[in-house]
Amino acid sequence: MTDLAVMAAGIKLENPLILASGILDENGYTMRRVLQEGAAAVVTKSIGTAERPGYKTPVVVDLPDGNLLNAVGLSNPGIKDFGGEIRIALEANKPVIGSIFGSSPEEYGELAHSMQLYGAAAVELNLSCPHVNGTGLEMGSDPEMVEAIVNAVKNRVSIPVLAKLSPNVSNMLEIAYSCSKANSIVVINTIKGMAIDINARKPVLSNYYGGLSGKAVKYVGLRYVYEIKKETGFDVIGVGGISNAEDVVEYMMAGASAVQIGTAVGRYGRGIFSAISHDLALLAERLKVDRISDLKGAAL
Amino acid sequence: MSHSAVEVLWSRNESPTVKTLAFKWDQEVLPGQFVMVWTPGIGEIPMSLSSLGEIKTITVKDFGPPSAAIISTNPGNKLYIRGPYGNHFTRTDGKKLVIGAGSGMASLAPLVDKNTYGIISAREKSEIILTGNFDQGKVMVTTDDGSMGFKGNTIEALKVFDAKVDMIYVCGPEKMLFAVYNYLKDRGIRAEFSLERSMKCGIGICDSCSIDGFQLCRDGPVFSIDQLGSMKEFGVSRLTYSGKRIQM
Numbered sequence: 001m002t003d004l005a006v007m008a009a010g011i012k013l014e015n016p017l018i019l020a021s022g023i024l025d026e027n028g029y030t031m032r033r034v035l036q037e038g039a040a041a042v043v044t045k046s047i048g049t050a051e052r053p054g055y056k057t058p059v060v061v062d063l064p065d066g067n068l069l070n071a072v073g074l075s076n077p078g079i080k081d082f083g084g085e086i087r088i089a090l091e092a093n094k095p096v097i098g099s100i101f102g103s104s105p106e107e108y109g110e111l112a113h114s115m116q117l118y119g120a121a122a123v124e125l126n127l128s129c130p131h132v133n134g135t136g137l138e139m140g141s142d143p144e145m146v147e148a149i150v151n152a153v154k155n156r157v158s159i160p161v162l163a164k165l166s167p168n169v170s171n172m173l174e175i176a177y178s179c180s181k182a183n184s185i186v187v188i189n190t191i192k193g194m195a196i197d198i199n200a201r202k203p204v205l206s207n208y209y210g211g212l213s214g215k216a217v218k219y220v221g222l223r224y225v226y227e228i229k230k231e232t233g234f235d236v237i238g239v240g241g242i243s244n245a246e247d248v249v250e251y252m253m254a255g256a257s258a259v260q261i262g263t264a265v266g267r268y269g270r271g272i273f274s275a276i277s278h279d280l281a282l283l284a285e286r287l288k289v290d291r292i293s294d295l296k297g298a299a300l
Numbered sequence: 301m302s303h304s305a306v307e308v309l310w311s312r313n314e315s316p317t318v319k320t321l322a323f324k325w326d327q328e329v330l331p332g333q334f335v336m337v338w339t340p341g342i343g344e345i346p347m348s349l350s351s352l353g354e355i356k357t358i359t360v361k362d363f364g365p366p367s368a369a370i371i372s373t374n375p376g377n378k379l380y381i382r383g384p385y386g387n388h389f390t391r392t393d394g395k396k397l398v399i400g401a402g403s404g405m406a407s408l409a410p411l412v413d414k415n416t417y418g419i420i421s422a423r424e425k426s427e428i429i430l431t432g433n434f435d436q437g438k439v440m441v442t443t444d445d446g447s448m449g450f451k452g453n454t455i456e457a458l459k460v461f462d463a464k465v466d467m468i469y470v471c472g473p474e475k476m477l478f479a480v481y482n483y484l485k486d487r488g489i490r491a492e493f494s495l496e497r498s499m500k501c502g503i504g505i506c507d508s509c510s511i512d513g514f515q516l517c518r519d520g521p522v523f524s525i526d527q528l529g530s531m532k533e534f535g536v537s538r539l540t541y542s543g544k545r546i547q548m
Contacts, residue, residue, distance in 0.1 A: 024515070026507045026543040029533060033513025045507070045543065053542045057344040057366075058336075060501040061302075062382070072506060077544035084545060199305035200380055202340040266505040269518065 002284035003291040008237055008258035009160040009184035011095055011121055013040035015277045020239050020262030021046055021099040028088025035092035038273035046099040046126040049107060051078040055207045061195040067214035068263045069195050071207035079114045086118040095121035101129045105152035112153045122160040128189050140166040147178035154181045167220055168192050176228045184235040187224040191217055214263040215241045222254050229255025230300055245279035253299035303338055303380040308373050314429040319371045320359045330388035331410040332494055332522045336502045338380040339369035346499045348407030359406035385502050386521050389492050394466030399454055399480060401472025405430045407494050408471050419457045455479050475548060478535030481528055491525040498541050
């Protein structure tokens with residue numbers, strides 16, 4: 001039987017499949033169930049300092065062919081009220097990774113510290129929020145800002161730090177290099193997009209613009225995993241358009257130590273984690289490896 | 301899936317605060333399933349269908365800008381809907397009782413036939429709807445303030461309800477469902493409950509409507525009395541639109 005266990009960002013995972021941030025991860029009972037039903041770890045919804053309602057509905061557009069557009073708007077209860085959800089999720093006895101977003105390195109540091117106190121196995125930095133100084137740019141497009149955030153968080157916590165990077169930049173490698181102190185780089189976040197309803201003659205999302213995820217973005221994700229792994233050698237976790245075992249293996253061959261699954265959970269249900277694990281074991285046998293981790297970087 | 305634009309054929313006031321709108325939609329929908337109704341520029345909300353034939357209806361209570369916008373959609377204008385979503389009530393040919401509170405009665409309406417009794421409750425008379433769907437003498441009305449029917453709540457009505465039924469269907473605010481659940485749980489009667497929680501995406505993504513790890517929009521909104529018995533969140537706590545846990 002194939003060994004599906006992997007090490008990612010210094011965390012041991014029973015299989016390479018992690019629930020991506022933003023999907024079924026704001027209620028502790030849901031995260032617990034996703035873990036019990038086969039995910040090796042979950043990343044929480046991104047949590048900030050204060051409660052935020054997020055955007056009004058519609059916050060999603062269910063696109064054809066396994067794609068999704070969303071603009072939920074970082075809705076979250078605020079860090080003070082999130083500890084209880086993590087405690088419930090931890091009853092599954094698997095790693096819970098706390099995703100956080102802030103507006104300054106200090107704020108990220110404080111949020112990470114709270115996540116560590118709550119029992120999170122790691123923190124994931126959501127770097128796709130707008131600059132506070134009103135430039136309209138995402139924090140994640142500024143290498144110096146990214147470096148300052150990663151370093152501030154590393155100074156504040158002892159658990160691993162994952163930096164989730166946005167593909168909506170022109171200098172991805174430069175930004176990846178600025179995360180040299182992070183334990184892993186997670187690519188990719190969603191790609192900016194929008195949808196128009198021809199009958200209503202209006203954008204569908206209340207926020208007009210959203211993030212595209214699902215099958216269409218897989219090839220963008222693969223490219224960034226491959227490029228970052230090849231150029232920097234850092235640990236990389238792949239995310240973007242994964243919905244079956246072949247997708248997982250492609251990401252691992254591109255250099256990913258583990259992968260995150262989000263949009264496909266909506267399409268196929270929570271059972272996708274156990275279904276992919278099952279198929280992954282068969283696929284590894286066909287590829288003649290005893291351990292799935294032997295495929296890591298095979299295409300590099 | 302993208303939204304279907306359907307034309308409102310007619311509308312009817314069910315009460316001073318509740319309106320039914322009819323439209324043609326070539327789509328099979330089962331009792332208890334729901335659609336997401338979008339009003340461009342205002343918002344999108346989940347709505348049960350109150351009749352399921354070739355001409356379908358939604359029965360809407362005004363409780364916020366999106367529902368007010370739907371109510372003010374005149375015949376000839378469009379509704380934008382996607383779905384249907386969720387599971388459905390199990391149909392039965394035997395005798396049945398539907399228990400609906402407030403606008404919860406809308407999702408129960410497609411189940412009502414000659415073999416169906418009803419207990420309809422609301423805070424006051426203006427919120428009582430769809431009593432006309434039942435045969436004469438088969439519906440009991442209760443209001444908190446006594447402005448229509450019995451003065452009192454659903455449980456008091458259940459205590460005096462004495463017909464034998466094979467199945468009970470319940471829909472309304474979770475507090476009421478929890479009270480009915482507690483009344484029924486040791487009585488060995490088949491019962492299904494349709495839950496209402498804050499819902500955003502409708503497609504099993506956002507976790508807003510979840511209860512004990514189940515998504516109302518996908519695994520629900522209908523749960524059996526046995527399923528509810530194993531849930532720790534049922535009747536106890538839920539998440540708000542922002543994701544903050546509050547006690548019921």
